[in-house]
Amino acid sequence: MQLDIINFTTKLLSKCIPVKVQHFKKFQWDSLTFEKDSDFFSMINYHLLKCIEPYLKQCETSTITNIITPFNTNHYILCISKEEDEHLVIGPFVEDPITDDLIYPIINNLKLNLDHSAKLKLYYQSIPSIDATTVFEILSTINEYITNNQLPPRLNTIDLSILPKQDSSYDLFVENMNRTSMYKELEDRYAAEDKLLSYIKNGDIILAQKQFAKYPISCSEIIRTKDSVRNTKNLLLTANTLFRKAAYFGGVHPIYLDELSGKWAIKIEQALSLEVLNNLHIQMINSYCLLTKEHSLSQYSxxxxxxxxxxxxxxxxxxxxxxxxxxxxxxxxxxxxxxxxxxxxxxxxxxxxxxxxxxxxxxxxxxxxxxxxxxxxxxxxxxxxxxxxxxxxxxxxxxxxxxxxxx
Known part of the structure; x- marks a missing residue:
C-alpha cells in the first residue's frame, strides 16, 4: 500500500513540477558504476553517486537532506524509511542561473578540460530553476502523509560544491568533514530549534524570546542564493512553517493556523528590505505563542x-x-x-x-x-x-x- 502511494506521489509530482522526481532504494545506487573520465553525463552521474554515498550513511527516517553537488546543482532527498530503505529524491535543480563566473571555477576545481565549458553551459540550460523552499514544503507534506509523522522534518545539508584539489578522493574529503565540528554545530542548532518550537507549542512567550535571543536563526543555515533579501525571506517562510506546526501540536485548530500563517507569508513576501525582514522573527514568535495560549485545546478530551x-x-x-x-x-x-x-x-x-x-x-x-x-x-x-x-x-x-x- 505504501509503495503504491509513493509511486502515485512520484508520478503526480513529475507532472506538477519541472524537476525530476525519483523513488529509489540503496541497492539501486550500490549496483551503479560510472567512470568519471568517460562521456560527459557519466561524469555528472559519477559525481552525483559520490554525493549520494555520504547521504546513505547518515540518513534518518523523516529527514530531508539537501545535497549540493560539485556542479552547484541541488538534490533534495526525503528518507521515507531508513529501515525499509525508501527514499524520494527531487533534482537536479538550481535556484539561480549558473553563470560563466561559476562555470570556470568548477572546471578548475574538478580539473576538467576547458572544452567541457560548452557542454556545461548546455547542461545548465537544461536544469530547471525552482525555489528550494517549495521543494522542502512538498517533501514535508509527503513525509507527513506517507509516514503519519506530523512532526516537521529536519533539514540536513551535504554541501560538496567546494571541493579540495583532486589529490584526494571524495571518501577522504567526507571523512575529513566528519572530523570537523560541523556535525556538532548542526546537532546544537537542531537542539536549540527544537527547544524554541517546544516553547511556541506551550505558548510561552518569555522563554521563546529568551531562546531566540540566545540562539538566533541564521541565513547561513538555510538554502543560500546570492540575494540576501531572498535568503532571509526563504528563512522566514521556513520558520513560518515550523512555528505553524509547533502551534498545531500545541492544540490550535488549523483554521486559526491557516489564517495566521497566511498573513505572515504575505507580509514576508511584501517586505522590501533586510531591515524590515530582520524584525519579523520575534514578531512571528510572539504571534504564534499568543495564538497557542489563546486557542490551545490540547488539555481537553x-x-x-x-x-x-x-x-x-x-x-x-x-x-x-x-x-x-x-x-x-x-x-x-x-x-x-x-x-x-x-x-x-x-x-x-x-x-x-x-x-x-x-x-x-x-x-x-x-x-x-x-x-x-x-x-x-x-x-x-x-x-x-x-x-x-x-x-x-x-x-x-x-x-x-x-x-x-x-x-
Missing part, C-alpha cells in the same frame, strides 16, 4: 475539544446546550457534566464569556456600533448584551470604548 471548537467558530449563532450537544453527538446532560469537569464552568457561562471576550476585541479594533457588535457575537438583544458585558468587565461597552479613547 476529544469530545470537549469538538464542543469548544464548535462554540468558537459559531459564536455569532444562537448557541444553546442542546445545539452544541447535538453537534458532538452526546446528550445535553452528559456533555454538561463533561464540560463542567474539564473547564470548571457550565457551557452557557463559557459561551457568554467567549462572546464578551470577542466583543472586547471588536471594540478595540473596529468602529462598529455597539448594536452591530452585539449582532456579531450572537447577542442581538442590546440590553442583554450590556448586562452581560457589565457583569464580566465591570463597566458598559460604551464606557469601555470611551476609556480606550482616553488612553
Amino acid at each position: 476529544e469530545i470537549v475539544k469538538q464542543a469548544l471548537m464548535f462554540i468558537n467558530l459559531n459564536i455569532s449563532s444562537n448557541l444553546t446546550v442542546k445545539s452544541v450537544a447535538h453537534e458532538v453527538g452526546l446528550s445535553p446532560d452528559y456533555l454538561t457534566r463533561l464540560f463542567k469537569k474539564e473547564l470548571g464552568v457550565n457551557i452557557i457561562t463559557y459561551i457568554n464569556k467567549k462572546r464578551i471576550d470577542t466583543s472586547i476585541e471588536l471594540l478595540k479594533s473596529t468602529n462598529l456600533s455597539i448594536e452591530e457588535i452585539g449582532d456579531l457575537i450572537g447577542l442581538n438583544n442590546t440590553s442583554y448584551f450590556y448586562t452581560l458585558f457589565k457583569k464580566e468587565v465591570g463597566i458598559s461597552p460604551k464606557q469601555y470604548r470611551n476609556s480606550l479613547k482616553s488612553k
